[in-house]
Amino acid sequence: MRFFNTAGPVNCEKHYCLPPLTRFDLPEILTLISQEKYFVLHAPRQSGKTSCMLALRDYLNREGRYAALYMNVETAQTARSDVSRGIKAIISEFAFQADLTIPDSSLRDKINHYIEVYGPDAAFKMVLSDVCRSVSLPVALCIDEIDALVGDTLISVLRQLRSGYSERPAHFPSSIILCGVRDVRDYRIHSDKDKAIITGGSAFNIKAESLWLGNFTEEETGILLLEHTKETGQVFEEGALAAVWNLTRGQPWLVNALAYEVCFKIEEGRNRSNPISESLVIEAKERLIQRRETHLDQLVDKLQEERVRRVIEPILTGEMFEKNFRPDDISYLVDLGLIIQEQGGALAIANPIYQEIIPRELSYTAQSGMALKSVWYIGEDGRIRVNDLLLSFQQFFREHSESWTDIAQYKEAAPQLLLQAFLQRIINGGGQIIREYGLGRGRTDLFILWHLPDGTYQRFVIECKMVYGSREVTISKGLVQVTKYADRCGAEEVYLLIFDRDKNKSWDEKIFTVTIEHQGRMVAVFGM
Structure with a gap:
């Protein structure tokens, strides 16, 4: 039986998959090679790049017009700026792959x-040159994980x-595809040898195009999931199909991981007579997050980088509190797959x-240190x-926010995170929190x-806003926003939290609780 793959390249005989060559514009790639x-x-990582490159290699070799080779240079990453060691690792990998493809x-x-x-500064070039002279067909080479290499x-x-480029196709590869997370133009490489930062564009200025391998579309996500239905007869309900798309937006690893969890690990989903429901997909999502699967753990690790913080923190708060974003930071996060830039630049x-x-x-650190019990906040009716919960948080915030903010990396977002x-x-175990935030919203919404x-x-909604200027104006804007959000969510209880970061004000000035009627809804406003 085939299954959803979450580790390594896909094998269409073993895994549910979309045909790899349909993931990109094959005619465009063939034109560039010709x-x-x-x-x-x-x-981004785990988007299917390697699967596509291996499929392209096999396609070209079957077609018979090229000798197509694939190599992964990630093994040389540990060499860092030790060029001799790194080039030896790269040539070893190339030799292994060449022996699989080129007889003798x-x-x-x-x-x-x-x-x-x-x-080391010419050995790889000479290996490529000798291989190209030894075969009768032009060589097409894919170098995968190129941006795993470091420094010199x-x-x-x-x-x-670049040095061998002018000798193609007789004495050097006719076409080379560099495959990685980032575009080569975005490389900022520290050279120990030159004692300088060298851009990838200057080191490799022969690049003709930069192609992007995108996520699955909504249609493709559905096609992949229905491969399981075709093979097993187990049905995905419409709500489940929509939930997988809405939660993942087609990110290939997330789609496969959710589907594998719900169809092969959750007991109810393993029973093929049971349909896959939206609630099972939500349960699978929660399991993935709590286990911190490798893909998600790598994502979390990136959050510690300063250039990631500079972009993510304003998105978390909805406020632009730095003068401007650095274009390199934005392109870096887009390439990582952490953010998207919508039409209009949002x-x-x-x-x-x-x-x-x-x-x-x-x-997580703050959450782990909280000795809280949910029983106190739950009535006899469940x-x-x-x-009462937010009154308790108001006191908790008064006592602990300053000490936690001091150690938090994302200081501007500390109130919302706390x-x-x-x-x-x-809420863990008894419900779920749906978060909505984004740059320019001026708030963080929790459903x-x-x-x-x-x-x-x-159902209840909580909106968080920071006081900038007048408290009264902040509350007035917040009331409009939170009641509109509550209407959209169908919430029965509405709460607005106002955070005042003015260090010149006392806590007695910041702390207040008031209920305000707005557009027929009663909104409980908590200041802190």
């Missing part, structure tokens, strides 16, 4: 010879490729799963007493679904 172009294919290449026995005779090793590889987190996991992970840590500690014993939900 024109002897060197170009880049980039996309015998490169493995000559690796040390190339290093000793030509030196990466510079050396790019310069050797920035947003790439999908709802990332949107949920980012604040949860950034507030309903959570939200007003609130979410507090709520997550209470909480609390499961009741009779199978229904208690």
